[in-house]
Amino acid sequence: MILTLHRVAASTIPGAGKGLFVDAPVKAGRIIVAPDAINRVYRWEEVLAQPDPDAALASSVRWFEDRYTITPEWPDECYINHAFAASGLWHLGFVFAARDLDAGEEVTVDYRHLLREGEYEVFADAVTGQPIIGYSWEQSLATSTAQLAALLKGAEHTLTIEPRNSAR
Numbered sequence: 001m002i003l004t005l006h007r008v009a010a011s012t013i014p015g016a017g018k019g020l021f022v023d024a025p026v027k028a029g030r031i032i033v034a035p036d037a038i039n040r041v042y043r044w045e046e047v048l049a050q051p052d053p054d055a056a057l058a059s060s061v062r063w064f065e066d067r068y069t070i071t072p073e074w075p076d077e078c079y080i081n082h083a084f085a086a087s088g089l090w091h092l093g094f095v096f097a098a099r100d101l102d103a104g105e106e107v108t109v110d111y112r113h114l115l116r117e118g119e120y121e122v123f124a125d126a127v128t129g130q131p132i133i134g135y136s137w138e139q140s141l142a143t144s145t146a147q148l149a150a151l152l153k154g155a156e157h158t159l160t161i162e163p164r165n166s167a168r
Contacts, residue, residue: 001036001077008079012106013126019106020079026101029151032088033077033095033107041067044116061114063093065137068116082132083108084125089151090114091144096151113140 004022011019026032042060047068050056059078060068071078080088080095088095090109101107111121115134124131135143 001034003031003034006076006107008076011079011081013081013083013108015123015126016081018079019081019108020076021104021106022101024103026097028097028099028154030097031094032097033080035063035093038063038069038093041069043067062116062134062137062140066116081106081108082111082121082125084110084128084130086110089144089147091148092141096148098147098151113144 002020004026005024007021007023008018009021011017013019022032041063044066047053047056047060047070050070055072056070059072059074060070062068077095086108087098087101087105088107088109089098090113095107095109111132112135115121115132117134117136119134121132
């Protein structure tokens with residue numbers, strides 16, 4: 001579920017096809033995408049055992065450990081493209097603004113978080129030409145957690161937690 005005004009249009013990344021763009025400014029640390037309607041996750045072996053494994057691989061995303069979703073219907077979230085210097089931070093299925101984004105900017109994430117450990121993406125990074133190789137689960141979680149902590153510490157956010165009413 002995309003939590004900001006957005007549109008899908010031609011990507012600014014050479015060869016990427018379509019991309020997802022924010023239509024309103026987004027402050028650093030704000031959630032752009034939150035997971036919803038995840039009906040099933042698959043182990044890697046189950047992804048490969050799908051009736052059309054090529055389509056399953058093209059539409060699979062690692063969410064945690066060795067669990068993936070398969071989304072062949074391509075909702076708007078699927079148009080978020082890869083960049084090593086991404087505008088969004090993937091963390092456990094959420095995409096946070098990695099910096100302040102202006103209206104009209106393309107949302108990108110580092111696909112190394114979405115791929116299986118050691119898996120090579122079928123294309124290279126458009127800016128650096130370097131291969132995109134999946135992180136281990138531990139590396140993905142440690143990296144995205146540290147990046148999110150630094151992002152939230154640096155962002156000017158106020159978190160208000162309402163006390164729960166308790167009947168005693």
